[in-house]
Amino acid sequence: MLVRDRMTQTPVTATPDTSFNEALRLMRERRVRRLPIVERDGRVVGIVSEKDLLNAAPSPATTLSRYEINELLSRLRLRDLMTHQVITVTPDMPLEEAARIMADNKIGGLPVVDAQQQLVGIITETDIFRTMVEMLGARRPGLRLTLRVDDHRGALAQIAGEITRQGGNIITVGVFQDQEHAQPIVTLKVENVDDAHLIEALRGMQIEILDARHS
Secondary structure (H helix, E strand, C coil): CEHHHCCECCCCCECCCCEHHHHHHHHHHHCCCEEEEECCCCEEEEEEEHHHHHHHCCCCCCCCCHHHHHHHHHHCEHHHCCECCCCCECCCCEHHHHHHHHHHHCCCEEEEECCCCEEEEEEEHHHHHHHHHHHCCCCCCCEEEEEECCCCCCHHHHHHHHHHHCCCEEEEEEEEECCCCCCEEEEEEEECCCHHHHHHHHHHCCCEEEEEEEC
């Protein structure tokens, strides 16, 4: 799956000259938490988050009057608040790579640009979470198994073969590296199978079952 498959193709944007008040209004009306900042030619030159705007507002302990606060904020422009060194990705980047960039840089969204640095979309942590929900089969009922599996060739094929032999169907499969053990953790969701028979068969294959439940 690529970024283009999950990104929002028409993100809400602003320009460097957009005012603080207009940016806050846009975010609240369109229910977004960040705005890519683009020039008139569509090039991305920055990004501003809701947190950036809130941090720019005076502290509640200020001695300024409400009129003075509104006057101060009305003069602010996004060029004064935005992150200039914005991290971007391309539509053809694998989704997991975009997720890694977000996690490594502790950011919640990435503008998506083409070869000319023109904005073509935005990918956010919400898009990643929704994808994870689908990949783990959270919306489909079935037997959810968490297994610790030996890291050798054909291990997953053996498990899949046993599920097929019992007439079951694998809805989803995910492989995760256990930080405390050498063996990977495999999460499966299976349907159309007798729970007890499958669990007994897997244990007979010397597979450690960490969790088994319907979800």
